[in-house]
Amino acid sequence: MNSGLINANPIVYGKKERRARTAPVDVDEYAAEPIDQLEIFDHIRDIKDPEHPYSLEELKVITEDAIEVDDTKSHVRVAFTPTVEHCSMATVIGLCLRVKLMRCLPPRYKVDISVAPGTHATEAAVNKQLNDKERVAAALENPNLVDMVDECLAPSYE
């Protein structure tokens, strides 16, 4: 890997204030709470960018609005925006998102990860790779890639 960064000067946005979730009263404690947009966002907002010491939220790679959830259908769709159009880390970021959600969501969930339309030069190719579960499984067999993914995901577990 060459030492030059793809995007040496990313724009850093502030972190959104975390909303405290209010505990609803008169609720059956054993009922499963439906998963919503904010919960998905909470899972992925702190994932570190592979190149910079900032989270995906801070770099506005992912935003709460770019997440679609349908709990009844167990379906999640996340669109992320790489910081530059020819970002070669796009597949790594996509992989991080997929792995994190795979680990955090119940197995019944179907996850679609894609690059936000118009934000990447090879959008179709990246999307195809990210949504091919065999390719994803193959990628996760590469120990170097796994280490990178784990490093990016580490801050998001706290």
Next chain:
Amino acid sequence: MNFADEKFELIEIQRLEGHTDRVWSVAWKPGSGGNGVPALLASCSGDKTFSSFDAATAIWENVGDDFECISTLEGHENEVKSVSWNASGSLLATCGRDKSVWIWEVLSHNEFDCFSVLQGHTPDVKMVHWHPFMDILFSFSYDNTIKFKIFKAEDGDSDDWHCVQTLGESNSGHTSTVWALSFNANGDKMVSCSDDLTVKIWGADIARMQSADGNAPWTHLCTLFGYHDRTIFSVHCSREGIIASGAADDAMCLFVESEDGLVDEPFYKLLLKKEKAHDMDVNAVQWCSAENTLLASASDDGTVKIWQLTSSSGNEKLSL
């Protein structure tokens, strides 16, 4: 079977657990399951630890009323993605994510010997499949195409596989990764399914295929769209022409040729859709060749299920 008037359903008759990870594919051994020969089922899976690779193919035999695992084959470097028996049941082809295709020879009841290893024709070959009675190997892949190859023994030592046709977008082919392929009993129709959410039916002139030693062009006949809303991972035709499909929406569909079609173009309709056939993606569906109403399915949830197709009149109930 009278498809038009009767109501059909799929009943789960057995669940095989034993793989420790998602089950990618299942295959029934040809000629088994009827006439007193116990049904033999091969299934393949992958063990997902990041540091080591364990690729196992398991062979299950129907002993009495249950299926038991009788043998495992090891050899691929990483996950074994697909298995396919040739027509006589003498050869088994497996294809792994290491992009190679292995051909195993059956030595005896439960002994298999690796006969040949074919290296990467096309990157990302998803699956390989033999033609029902000719030794033509079909492969289909991530690049949205279906290729078929004939094994030609050359003079000297070099036996080579030649690609004789590629079915791509220009022949009304798929617009995304092709995941599976299946032939009808006659070997003149082929069904393929894809990430583009469609199932396509292709045909070829069978007489020409046999005379030209396998080299006859395939043409697109029909596209089935709108039955699955996520990637369709597998299709399989039964001997009676029922097409089964399994997809990432956890459901399985059965299609039959409809009489309402036009003279020249075959028309297919949905016989039934089994929602939530598994708890996770259905990776593979396969009909038992000897028993027309037995269907096996494999899933990401780590199980293999055996289903029986029954009709409302109850005529079709068969016991194992």
